[in-house]
Amino acid sequence: MSVLPPVRRDRVVAQLPQPFTKEAALHTKNEFNSRVKTACQEHKTGTVGRFKISKVIVVGDLAVGKTCLINRFCKDTFDKNYKATIGVDFEMERFEVLGVPFSLQLWDTAGQERFKCIASTYYRGAQAVIIVFDVNDVASLDHTRQWLQDAMKENDPSSVLLFLVGTKKDLSSPAQYSQIEQDAVKLAEEMKAEYWAVSALSGENVREFFFRVASLSFEANVLAELEKSGSRRVGDVVRIHSNSSNVYTMSRKKQSNCCK
Numbered sequence: 001m002s003v004l005p006p007v008r009r010d011r012v013v014a015q016l017p018q019p020f021t022k023e024a025a026l027h028t029k030n031e032f033n034s035r036v037k038t039a040c041q042e043h044k045t046g047t048v049g050r051f052k053i054s055k056v057i058v059v060g061d062l063a064v065g066k067t068c069l070i071n072r073f074c075k076d077t078f079d080k081n082y083k084a085t086i087g088v089d090f091e092m093e094r095f096e097v098l099g100v101p102f103s104l105q106l107w108d109t110a111g112q113e114r115f116k117c118i119a120s121t122y123y124r125g126a127q128a129v130i131i132v133f134d135v136n137d138v139a140s141l142d143h144t145r146q147w148l149q150d151a152m153k154e155n156d157p158s159s160v161l162l163f164l165v166g167t168k169k170d171l172s173s174p175a176q177y178s179q180i181e182q183d184a185v186k187l188a189e190e191m192k193a194e195y196w197a198v199s200a201l202s203g204e205n206v207r208e209f210f211f212r213v214a215s216l217s218f219e220a221n222v223l224a225e226l227e228k229s230g231s232r233r234v235g236d237v238v239r240i241h242s243n244s245s246n247v248y249t250m251s252r253k254k255q256s257n258c259c260k
C-alpha cells in the first residue's frame with residue numbers, strides 16, 4: 001500500500017502541454033508519443049510510476065529569480081525581498097501524467113559566485129536543466145552559456161532536457177521584451193534548449209512551464225524504459241528543434257543519469 005497521499009488534482013496531466021514558442025521547442029508534436037500512451041494504458045512503464053524521480057536543476061545568475069520561480073509553482077507564493085540561496089535547496093513536486101505518478105525533484109541552486117562551488121556538487125544526475133536569466137538584464141542572458149557549460153560538465157549533454165527561461169516578464173515593456181526575446185530564442189536554438197518567458201510575480205506561464213518540464217521528462221523516461229525492455233522501435237525519438245537536424249534519441253546513459 002502506498003504511504004504517499006494522492007497526487008493533487010491540479011497536478012494531473014492528460015494532454016501534452018504545448019511549447020511557449022515553436023521556434024525554440026524541444027519538440028513540437030501535439031500529443032504524447034503514441035508508444036508512451038500505449039505503455040501507460042497497459043501499465044508497462046517499468047520503474048516510471050513506482051520509484052522513478054526526475055532530477056531537475058535550476059541554474060543562473062544571482063537574483064534572476066530562480067527561487068521565486070520555484071516557489072510560485074510549488075507554494076503559490078511570491079516574496080519581493082531578495083534572500084540569496086546559500087548552496088542549494090530543493091522541492092519535490094508530484095504529478096500524474098497519463099494516469100501514472102511521476103515526481104520532479106527541483107534543485108534550486110545559488111547564483112552567487114561564493115556559493116557556486118557548493119551548488120555545483122549537486123549538478124550531477126540531472127535529467128533536465130533549467131537555465132534562468134532576467135529578461136530585463138542582457139548580461140544575465142549572456143551568462144547562460146557559462147551556466148550551461150558548468151551544468152554539462154557533470155551531465156551527459158545528449159540525454160539532458162534543456163530549458164532556457166526568461167523571468168520577470170512583468171517588469172519589461174512589450175518593446176523591450178520583444179528585443180530580448182529575439183536574442184533568447186536564437187540562443188535557445190543554439191543550445192538546443194526550449195525557450196520560455198515567465199513572471200513569478202504575476203504567475204504568467206509558470207504552471208504551463210513546469211507542466212511542460214514534467215511532461216517531457218516523463219515522456220523521455222518512459223521511452224528509456226521501453227528501450228530497456230527492448231520494445232522500442234525505430235522512430236521513437238524526441239526531436240530537438242523541429243528545424244534542426246538534431247534528433248534526441250533515448251540512450252542507455254539516460255538510465256544511469258536518473259536521480260539516484
Ligand SMILES: Nc1nc2c(ncn2[C@@H]2O[C@H](COP(=O)(O)OP(=O)(O)OP(=O)(O)O)[C@@H](O)[C@H]2O)c(=O)[nH]1
Nearest residue numbers: 063064065066067068080082085111168199200201
Ligand atoms: N518583478 C518581479 N520580481 C521578481 C520576479 N522573480 C523574482 N523577482 C525578484 O528578484 C529578486 C531575486 O529573486 P530570487 O528568486 O531570490 O533570485 P535567485 O535567482 O534565486 O537568487 P540567488 O539565490 O542569489 O541565486 C527578489 O527580490 C524577487 O522578489 C518576477 O517575476 N517579477
